Amino acid sequence: MSSEKKIKTALVSVYHKDGLDEILKKLNSLGVRFVSTGGTKDFITSLGLPCDAVEDTTGYPSILGGRVKTLHPKIFGGILCRRDLTEDMKQIKAYDIQEIDLVIVDLYPFEETVASGADEQSIIEKIDIGGISLIRAAAKNFKDVTIVASKQQYQPLMDILEAKNGVTDITDRKWFAKEAFAVSSGYDSAIFNYMDNNEGSAFRATEDNTMPLRYGENPHQKGTFYGDFKAMFDQLHGREISYNNLLDIEASVSLISEFDETTVAILKHNNACGIASRATVVEAWKDALAADPVSAFGGIIVTNRKIDKAAAEQINNIFFEIIIAPGYDEDAVEVLGQKKNRIILVQKEDLKGGKQFRSLLNGVLVQDKDLSIQTAEDLKLVTNRQLEGSELDDLLFANKLVKHTKSNAIILVKNKQLYAGGTGQTSRIDALKQAIEKANSFGFNLDGAVMASDAFFPFPDCVEIAGNVGIKAVVQPGGSVKDNLSVDYCNEHNISMVMTGIRHFKH
Numbered sequence: 001m002s003s004e005k006k007i008k009t010a011l012v013s014v015y016h017k018d019g020l021d022e023i024l025k026k027l028n029s030l031g032v033r034f035v036s037t038g039g040t041k042d043f044i045t046s047l048g049l050p051c052d053a054v055e056d057t058t059g060y061p062s063i064l065g066g067r068v069k070t071l072h073p074k075i076f077g078g079i080l081c082r083r084d085l086t087e088d089m090k091q092i093k094a095y096d097i098q099e100i101d102l103v104i105v106d107l108y109p110f111e112e113t114v115a116s117g118a119d120e121q122s123i124i125e126k127i128d129i130g131g132i133s134l135i136r137a138a139a140k141n142f143k144d145v146t147i148v149a150s151k152q153q154y155q156p157l158m159d160i161l162e163a164k165n166g167v168t169d170i171t172d173r174k175w176f177a178k179e180a181f182a183v184s185s186g187y188d189s190a191i192f193n194y195m196d197n198n199e200g201s202a203f204r205a206t207e208d209n210t211m212p213l214r215y216g217e218n219p220h221q222k223g224t225f226y227g228d229f230k231a232m233f234d235q236l237h238g239r240e241i242s243y244n245n246l247l248d249i250e251a252s253v254s255l256i257s258e259f260d261e262t263t264v265a266i267l268k269h270n271n272a273c274g275i276a277s278r279a280t281v282v283e284a285w286k287d288a289l290a291a292d293p294v295s296a297f298g299g300i301i302v303t304n305r306k307i308d309k310a311a312a313e314q315i316n317n318i319f320f321e322i323i324i325a326p327g328y329d330e331d332a333v334e335v336l337g338q339k340k341n342r343i344i345l346v347q348k349e350d351l352k353g354g355k356q357f358r359s360l361l362n363g364v365l366v367q368d369k370d371l372s373i374q375t376a377e378d379l380k381l382v383t384n385r386q387l388e389g390s391e392l393d394d395l396l397f398a399n400k401l402v403k404h405t406k407s408n409a410i411i412l413v414k415n416k417q418l419y420a421g422g423t424g425q426t427s428r429i430d431a432l433k434q435a436i437e438k439a440n441s442f443g444f445n446l447d448g449a450v451m452a453s454d455a456f457f458p459f460p461d462c463v464e465i466a467g468n469v470g471i472k473a474v475v476q477p478g479g480s481v482k483d484n485l486s487v488d489y490c491n492e493h494n495i496s497m498v499m500t501g502i503r504h505f506k507h
Contacts, residue, residue, distance in 0.1 A: 003169045003171075004167050004168070004169050005101060005144060005167065005173070006101070006166060007027070007030070007032050007101045007146065007167070007168065008032060008033065009033045009034075009035065009098060009099060009101055009102070010032050010034055010035070010100070010102040010104060011054075011078075011079070011100050011102070011104070011134070012024070012035070012036045012040055012044065012051075012104045013036060013037045013069075013104075013105050013130070013131065014040050014104060014105060014106045015106050015107065015131075016151060017040070017043050019151050020043070020104070020151070021047055023154055024047060024049055025047065025049070026158060026162070027102075027161065030161065030165060030166035032102070032166065033050075034050065034051040035051070035052045035053075035057055036051050036052075036053070036054065037054045037062065037069045038062060038066070041053055041054075054069060054070055054075065057072075057074050058074050058075060059074075068129075068130070069130055070130040070133075070134060071129070071130055071133065073095065073097070074095070074097050074098075075134075076133070077091075077092055077095065078092065078097050078098050078100035079100045079103060079137045079138050079141060080137050080140070080141050081099060081141075082141070082143070082144065083144045084143075100138075101144070101145060101146065102145070102147075102148070103134050103135075103137075103146070103147050104148045104157075105131050105134045105148070105149060106149065106150055106151065107132060107135075107150075108125075108126040108127070108128040108131065109126060110123070110126045110127060110190055110191060110194075111190045113126040114190075127191055128187070132184055132187060132188075135147060135180050135183060135184050136180075136181075138177075138180070139176075139177040139180040139181055140177075142170075142173040142176070142177035143173070144173075146168050146172065146176050147176050147180045148176060148180075149176075149179060149180035149183040149184070150179075150183050152179075152208075153179055156175075157176075160172055182206075183208075185206060186206035186207075186208060189205065189206045190206075200366065203357070203364050203366060205357070207226040207227055209228040209229075210224055210225070210226055211226075211227070211241070213225060213240075213242055213246075214240065214242055214243075215242075215243065216243045217243055217244060223242075225243075225246055229241065231349060232347065232349045233249075233324075233345045233346060233347055234345070234346040234348060235345055236328070236333055237336070237337040237342060237343065237344040238322075238340075238342050238344055239340075239341040239343065245300075245322060245343065247270055248268075248269070248270060248300040248321075248322065249300065249322065249324065250351075251270040251271070251300075251404065252300050252322075252324055253302065253324060253347060253350075254404060255302070255400075255401070256302045256303065256304050256324075257304075257350060257351060258373060258403070258404070259277060259304060259400065260304075261277040261416075262277060262279065262280060262281060262305050263276065263277040263284055263303065263304055263305075264278075264284035264285045264301065264302070264303045265288060265301070265302050265303070266288050266291075266295075266296045266300070266301055266320075267299055267300045267302070268295045268296070268298070268300070270406065271404075271405055271421065271423045271424070272401060272404065272405065272421065273291060273292040273295035273296060273299065273418075273421075274287075274291035274293075274295075274296055274418055275288050275291070275401060275417075275418045276288040276291075276416060276418065277397065277416040278416075280311075281303055281305050281306075281307060281311040282310055285301075285314055285315055286314065287417045289318070290442065291419060291420065292420070292438065292442060293318070293442075296318060297318060297320075298319060299320050299321065300320065300321060300322045300323075300324070301320055301323045302323070302324040304325075305326065306326060306327040306328065306329070307323075307327070307328045307329065307332045307336075308329045308332055311332065312331075312335040312336050313335055315336070316336060319339075320342070321341075321342065321343060322342075322343040322344075323336060323344055323345070324345045324347055325346065326347055327346060353371050354369060355367065355368060356368075356369050370403065370506075372502050372504075373400070374396065374500045375396070378500055378501070378502075379395065379396075379475065379498040380478075380498060380499045380500070380501070381496065381498050382478070382483075382497050382498065382499055383487060383490045383491050383495065383496050384491050385491070385494050385495060385496040386496065387473055387496050387498070388472075390415060391450055391472065391473040391496065393416060394413045394415065394449075395473055395474075395498060396475075397413050397416045398451070398475060399504075401413070401418060401421070401452065402421075402452040402454045402504060403454065403506070404506065405421055405506065406423045406424035406507070407455065407505045407507055408424070408425045408431045408455070409421065409422065409423055409424070409425075409431055409453070409506070410422040410428065410431040410432045410434075410435045410451060410452070410453055411451070411452040412444075412449050412451055412471070413449060413450050413451075413452070414444075414448060414449040414450065419435075419439045419444040419446065419449055420434075420436070420437075420439035420442070420444065421435055422434035422438075428453065428455070428457065428462055429461055429462060429465070432451075432465055433465070436465070436469055446469045446471060447469075447470030448472055449470065450472065450473040450475070451474045452474075452476070453474070453475070454503065454504045454505060454506065455503050455505060456478055456480040456483065456503070457476060457480060457483075457486045458480050458482055459485060459486075460485045460486045460488070460489040462486075463489050463490055463495065463497070464489055467489070471495065472494075472495060472496065473496040473498070474490065474496070474497045474498070475497075475498050475499075476497070476499060476500070477499060477502050477504070478499035478500070478501060479501070479503065
């Protein structure tokens with residue numbers, strides 16, 4: 001038997017009707033008969049197209065406040081009957097069931113209703129029953145039936161109608177079935193997550209938007225991004241985004257979100273190699289670059305202010321892959337766009353809170369995002385020496401930065417400028433030594449600088465090393481059984497120390 005099927009009867013039951021009219025007119029021109037319910041039937045007839053009511057087919061009206069409309073053997077029998085099975089065809093003939101070849105349906109807006117803050121009963125009423133059943137039935141019987149489960153599939157259907165005059169083949173129908181199960185699984189996941197109420201009794205996450213990547217972390221690895229990148233960013237210029245670009249972009253916008261003052265950061269492999277807060281973007285850029293102009297080569301630049309031509313001309317003096325800002329002057333884009341592959345992004349949305357997860361072993365590791373931000377009120381002074389001058393502001397600046405640096409992490413800051421960081425080291429001493437060596441190599445005088453650590457000091461060795469190079473204030477979470485050793489050393493050597501009580505490991 002041929003896999004090609006001529007569409008003769010379509011069941012149409014949709015909540016959102018935008019974009020549907022052209023599909024219906026095309027189907028009608030091909031001689032397709034419509035069967036529909038309530039508001040959808042009214043919409044079809046308003047277009048001047050004939051349409052039979054589901055009630056006339058089933059012999060039952062819509063009941064229970066609209067909860068039951070299509071749930072009937074004369075509907076589901078017409079969808080599920082197997083055309084190549086003699087017994088099925090005998091039964092639908094015996095019960096006067098007409099075959100249904102195409103189902104166009106969408107689902108009640110459950111997620112939108114939850115997001116609106118509606119009461120529980122309103123949310124429960126938006127759990128679709130008939131629609132989800134129609135989707136599953138038609139998708140299961142893709143051998144004979146075409147299912148269109150969302151308006152995202154209207155255009156593919158229209159392409160087939162125009163190219164094949166209402167005839168589908170098994171490849172077409174199986175593709176629509178696959179898309180339909182994506183819709184139904186995502187819908188059920190949303191309902192589960194609402195009912196679970198953040199208890200985490202099971203892991204369910206779905207994402208309909210896909211962005212194919214050239215490759216994964218390395219060229220021999222396949223990579224795909226699942227998410228709506230275009231909702232967060234407009235890309236004004238440059239080549240397609242890569243897997244590693246996405247990691248750096250996420251790290252960049254996460255870091256810059258911590259700062260209210262005009263700030264520019266430069267990142268490389270998800271860590272900041274330069275960052276400064278200043279009165280203007282140009283000044284912030286110059287001081288961010290000064291922290292490590294070597295690592296800045298090929299890096300990612302992010303700022304929380306609009307970029308003008310003057311800033312663009314300064315930034316354009318080095319090679320970098322990506323720049324992210326909330327906006328650009330037109331002449332700034334002309335300057336930055338001189339490099340063909342350079343990616344220029346406008347950030348339209350902030351990162352959302354919630355959960356983050358990664359595949360691990362034979363499962364998934366899930367945690368809340370680290371959204372904790374310490375303010376001056378959260379810093380507990382534990383030493384005799386009081387903070388002086390700009391030390392408080394520098395400690396808050398450094399603590400924000402160490403939160404976004406790979407552990408073990410040490411950050412050295414002075415006058416809201418990163419002097420150096422020790423990142424991803426297996427010991428905190430090594431991280432500190434790395435930071436000091438780097439600061440010295442770029443000519444920074446650490447006298448009067450401050451130090452931030454992402455976790456506690458189990459011994460006083462780090463504060464001793466820091467004090468020997470001129471560090472005058474330290475911020476750390478505390479929590480070691482030997483906190484007193486570091487505190488005592490600071491008191492003996494006139495160093496201030498504050499504790500936050502919040503650890504910021506990042507792995």
